[in-house]
Amino acid sequence: MWKVHAYYGFGPLSAYLAVNYLDRFLSAYELPQGNAWMTQLLSVACLSLAAKMEETEVPLSLDLQAKFVFEARTIQRMELLVLSTLKWRMQAVTPFSFIDYFLHKLNDGNAPSKLSVSRAVELVLSITRGVDFLAFRPSQIAAAVALTVLGETHIVEVERAMNFCTHVEKERVLRCCELIQDMMLMRDMSHKTAGSSISSVPRSPIGVLDAACLSYRSEDATVGSHATCHESSPANKRRRISRLPFS
Structure with a gap:
């Protein structure tokens, strides 16, 4: 709904009315569960009705769709259902x-x-x-x-x-x-x-390669420093020797 509203440059009142119709309809009418296309159809119908209330130039209902593609008569039937459910009270206070x-x-x-x-x-x-x-x-x-x-x-x-x-x-x-x-x-x-x-994400393939090389170098340096530290410690040497299977 918001993408279509922005695409056609509708006014802010049209957006608010569309959401108002949607909320009022859902509070009075329960849609079947598990049908995402019905929610999309309802959104298209509410935006179409709001545009007809506020805009001077309204595109065809077929052009108000973003994801699913419904026939014009299907959208009109949903518009009539919204109108009847809201008892034709479309001039909402906002x-x-x-x-x-x-x-x-x-x-x-x-x-x-x-x-x-x-x-x-x-x-x-x-x-x-x-x-x-x-x-x-x-x-x-x-x-x-x-x-x-x-x-x-x-x-x-x-x-x-x-x-x-x-x-x-x-x-x-x-x-x-x-x-x-x-x-x-x-x-x-x-x-x-x-x-x-x-x-934090490199913006080019070269940046990705550079980041990968740097990470490998830092890991190698870290491993090397840990190895040096362990080898220089007599306690660590004794601990490793005591864990050998043949000792």
Whole structure:
């Protein structure tokens, strides 16, 4: 879903709606187990419906597929199943409905920078991939995202900032902020781990050969040093002699 969304350059709201449709459908309808193609078909149908709701130019449903290839009528039947299951309630309330409001409020009424808005959109889309955030209302997520984004650029007094959030539960917003911080920490750790593993691998065949030669040389040197050490020790000599089978 995400690859197709990025390929066609759909807006962030389309991505959020597609995930929203998917989550709501799975909470009300149980798909048969062991059929990966049905999950893929559902993803294509949800993305197609979201694109039809938000995008001005929507490709054919046949072109919204990444792995499996379904017929157009099969995708349309799944779309109808999603629509009927969700009772045709497709205009969902999302954090994007509140993010501009909270960015203004928590920034002392000043218009947020383009960088702050872009960062907020990025965080909201990252949150859609986390199951823990399903327990929060869109307004609570928007307030937590705005608080996190503004806190990255300047010092924010949490108590004072929360006074502006009169229509959301303070404890829920702070809990959502904690989960966002944990999510970003885990992502940074995974990036560092991936970067260190990539940097340790030679980038060319010559580098591979050089690394292999160096490893062999270091092993030979280590073995030689251990052998010299053992031979120079009388105790080790006696230990080896005492283990001979004919002694």
